Structures are given as structure tokens and as C-alpha cells.
Amino acid sequence: MQAKQRITILGSTGSIGQSTLDVMARHPGQFAVHALTASSQVDLMLAQCVQFKPEVVVMVQEAAGRLLADKLKSEGLNIPVRWGAAALDEVASAPEVDAVMAAIVGAAGLSPCLAAARAGKRLLLANKEALVVGGEVFLAAVREGGAVLLPIDSEHSAIFQSLPEDPSTWQRRVHKIILTASGGPFRARDPISLKDVTPEQACAHPNWVMGRKISVDSATMMNKALEVIEARYLFGLEPDQLEVVIHPQSVIHSMVQYKDHSVVAQLGTPDMRVPIAYGLSWPERMVSGAGALDFHSLAAMTFESMEDHGHPARFPGLKLAWATLKGLPGSCAVLNAANEIAVAAFLNREIRFDQIHDVNEATLNAVASVRPENLDDLLSLDRLSRDAALKLVTRWR
Numbered sequence: 001m002q003a004k005q006r007i008t009i010l011g012s013t014g015s016i017g018q019s020t021l022d023v024m025a026r027h028p029g030q031f032a033v034h035a036l037t038a039s040s041q042v043d044l045m046l047a048q049c050v051q052f053k054p055e056v057v058v059m060v061q062e063a064a065g066r067l068l069a070d071k072l073k074s075e076g077l078n079i080p081v082r083w084g085a086a087a088l089d090e091v092a093s094a095p096e097v098d099a100v101m102a103a104i105v106g107a108a109g110l111s112p113c114l115a116a117a118r119a120g121k122r123l124l125l126a127n128k129e130a131l132v133v134g135g136e137v138f139l140a141a142v143r144e145g146g147a148v149l150l151p152i153d154s155e156h157s158a159i160f161q162s163l164p165e166d167p168s169t170w171q172r173r174v175h176k177i178i179l180t181a182s183g184g185p186f187r188a189r190d191p192i193s194l195k196d197v198t199p200e201q202a203c204a205h206p207n208w209v210m211g212r213k214i215s216v217d218s219a220t221m222m223n224k225a226l227e228v229i230e231a232r233y234l235f236g237l238e239p240d241q242l243e244v245v246i247h248p249q250s251v252i253h254s255m256v257q258y259k260d261h262s263v264v265a266q267l268g269t270p271d272m273r274v275p276i277a278y279g280l281s282w283p284e285r286m287v288s289g290a291g292a293l294d295f296h297s298l299a300a301m302t303f304e305s306m307e308d309h310g311h312p313a314r315f316p317g318l319k320l321a322w323a324t325l326k327g328l329p330g331s332c333a334v335l336n337a338a339n340e341i342a343v344a345a346f347l348n349r350e351i352r353f354d355q356i357h358d359v360n361e362a363t364l365n366a367v368a369s370v371r372p373e374n375l376d377d378l379l380s381l382d383r384l385s386r387d388a389a390l391k392l393v394t395r396w397r
């Protein structure tokens with residue numbers, strides 16, 4: 001009998017974290033939970049502890065950690081609780097861990113991702129911001145640690161599934177990568193009216209149920225901008241080989257067009273348990289819990305160019321992906337930090353939806369681009385960019 005894979009889930013209380021546990025629960029003989037981590041959601045973490053019996057739990061916020069420790073004791077569960085961000089690095093790199101699901105939202109996930117990479121783990125990456133910010137530093141940690149980096153983001157999992165197994169052939173064989181974008185909740189909306197949209201409207205994604213930050217990113221299409229940068233780092237092609245097409249049904253999750261113009265795509269129902277199950281079982285396949293795609297009832301698969309119906313005006317942030325990729329590597333970290341601040345301010349009703357792009361563009365213009373060499377450089381640049389973006393938010397709110 002094969003030993004169980006021991007998994008750490010960074011961000012287990014989020015949308016991806018919960019879907020990961022759902023998939024793992026379908027295969028009790030295959031997986032054991034080493035660590036679960038969250039920021040502040042105590043009651044959900046308690047329920048996960050009762051069901052999955054992790055060896056250790058991390059709550060980033062100390063008050064939440066202390067409260068969870070009390071509640072675990074009352075339940076008669078003897079599970080150690082740690083707090084503080086440094087504990088994330090420890091549970092991501094612990095010797096007994098085989099695989100780490102990186103499902104924290106934002107640059108807060110960078111340090112534990114690097115710790116897992118340096119420790120040579122199988123790293124399942126949903127946390128796209130960590131790679132957007134970490135860039136070459138992240139990839140160097142993967143190489144030097146001998147880690148295996150597997151994409152979980154649906155588009156990147158689709159691309160990975162559509163590429164040949166041997167990465168050394170990708171540059172020679174591939175013409176371009178085509179990322180599909182749903183267009184989000186405002187695909188057909190008059191760009192002028194975007195200044196009036198509410199956080200609730202922006203978070204109502206037409207096809208996927210996700211956390212609030214990524215939902216707003218989908219609505220601005222900054223999600224696709226981050227994904228273009230993510231694809232550049234994961235697959236090593238040139239920025240001009242990365243293209244975005246709007247596909248409102250989210251059935252084709254992305255495509256690879258080869259030099260002979262043959263196209264290979266991955267399709268499925270929009271359910272993150274599919275890429276999660278693929279990451280957990282790679283190179284095998286296992287039951288995910290997602291429904292099967294039924295081609296007999298599939299009404300249509302349609303496509304729109306970014307030029308159609310004024311899409312560039314509706315989604316001005318998308319072009320920032322290529323602009324930052326053509327600048328120094330630090331530009332991507334600046335863009336990500338600005339966007340995290342702007343989205344949080346929009347969700348707090350401090351700025352308007354259309355001002356998210358204004359904050360991003362103005363921060364890119366305000367912060368000098370650099371070439372970060374290590375985690376400390378990246379964290380300083382992230383801090384500097386957040387401060388610059390916060391100043392703009394304060395001025396405009």
C-alpha cells in the first residue's frame with residue numbers, strides 16, 4: 001500500500017482551500033492533512049479541524065489563534081495552534097510535508113510559497129499574486145530547491161494539460177498561448193456606467209464562485225492581466241505569444257496553438273475541483289466531484305475579441321500586463337501591490353470601481369522600477385508600492 005501524501009493547505013478557509021478539502025475528502029486513503037492555515041476565520045477553521053484532524057494549525061492573527069486554541073480544547077482536540085506569519089513558512093517547509101496547496105490571497109502568500117519551493121515540495125499554486133510578485137526570484141527558488149510547481153489557476157492548469165509533457169519542447173513547438181476570459185459581470189455594460197457599480201455587483205461573477213478579491217479582479221479584468229504575467233513565468237514564452245480572448249461561457253479553460261496552427265484546449269464545467277484534483281493527483285487523474293460536461297445540452301460556445309463592443313475601454317487594466325512584462329521585473333510587483341490596495345479600497349466603498357485602474361496606472365508611474373534579487377527586495381518594493389497606492393486612495397476618496 002502506498003503511503004498517504006501529507007498536505008499543507010495555506011488558506012484552507014478560502015474558496016480554493018475549501019474545494020481542496022472537498023476533493024481530499026473523496027480520497028481518504030490517499031491524503032493526510034499536515035497543516036491548515038487561515039487569517040482570522042475561527043469557526044470555519046474549528047469545523048475543518050474536527051473533520052480533518054490536522055497535525056498543526058496556523059492562524060495568522062494572534063487573537064484568532066488564541067480563541068481557536070480554547071475552542072479546540074473544549075472540543076477535546078489536542079491540535080497545536082500557532083500564530084504569526086512566520087509560522088506559515090514553517091508549515092509550508094516542514095520535512096514531513098509532501099505537497100503544499102498555496103491558496104492564500106495576495107502577496108501575503110509569497111513568503112510561504114518561497115519556503116515550500118526552497119524545501120523542494122510539490123507546490124500547487126492557486127495564489128497567482130505570489131508568482132506575479134516573486135517572478136524570477138520565485139522560479140529560482142523552485143529550481144534551487146528541486147520543487148515541482150503545478151498550476152491550479154484554471155487557465156494555467158488548462159494550458160499545462162494542453163502542452164507536451166517535456167517542457168524543453170515548448171519554445172520550439174508552441175506558436176502562442178490563448179487564455180480565455182469570461183468578461184466578468186460587466187462584459188456587456190456601458191463603460192461610462194462602471195463608475196456606479198457596487199462591490200456586490202462586482203463580486204457576482206457569472207460562472208465561478210470565488211473569494212471577493214479575485215471576483216473584483218475578474219470584473220476589472222485585472223485577473224486576466226495577473227494571469228498573463230503568471231503564464232509568462234510558468235511557461236517561459238515571450239509576452240507577445242500570450243493572447244486573451246473573451247469566452248463568456250467559461251467552458252474552454254484555455255488553449256495552446258502550435259507552430260502548425262493546430263490548437264489543443266482543455267474543457268470542463270467551471271468547477272475548481274477539476275484543476276485541484278489534477279494538481280493533487282498529477283500525473284495521474286482522480287475523481288474530483290465536479291459534474292461532467294454534457295455536449296448535448298451545451299447551448300453554445302462563443303468568442304469575442306477584446307476589440308469588440310468597446311472592450312478595451314471597459315477593461316483598461318488588461319494592457320498593463322504586457323506593459324509591466326516589458327519593463328523591469330519589479331514592475332509586476334508594483335502593479336500587484338497597487339491593485340491589492342485599490343481592490344480593498346473599492347470593497348470598503350472608499351473609491352469607485354473605475355478608480356481601481358486609475359490607482360494602478362498612477363502607482364506604476366510613481367514607483368521607480370527595479371530588479372529585485374531576493375525576498376527582502378520584493379517585500380520592500382511591495383511595501384513602497386502599497387504606500388504610494390494608499391496615498392492616491394486617500395487623495396481620491
Ligand SMILES: NC(=O)C1=CN([C@@H]2O[C@H](COP(=O)(O)OP(=O)(O)OC[C@H]3O[C@@H](n4cnc5c(N)ncnc54)[C@H](OP(=O)(O)O)[C@@H]3O)[C@@H](O)[C@H]2O)C=CC1
Nearest residue numbers: 011013014015016038039040041104105108126127210211
Ligand atoms: N477562488 C477561485 O476559484 C480561484 C482563486 N484563485 C486564486 O487563489 C487564491 C485564493 O483565492 P480564494 O480562495 O478565492 O480567496 P479567499 O478570499 O476565498 O480565501 C483566502 C484565504 O487566505 C487567507 N488569508 C487572507 N489573508 C491572509 C493573510 N494576510 N495571511 C495569511 N492568510 C490569509 C484567508 O483566511 P481567512 O478565511 O481567515 O480570512 C483564506 O483562507 C487567490 O490568489 C486567487 O487569485 C485562482 C483561481 C480560482
Ligand SMILES: CC(=O)[C@@H](O)[C@H](O)COP(=O)(O)O
Nearest residue numbers: 153154181182183184218223
Ligand atoms: C476560476 C479561475 O481560474 C478564475 O481565475 C476565473 O478564470 C475567473 O474568470 P475570468 O477572470 O475569466 O472572469
Ligand SMILES: [Mn+2]
Nearest residue numbers: 153154155227
Ligand atoms: Mn483563473
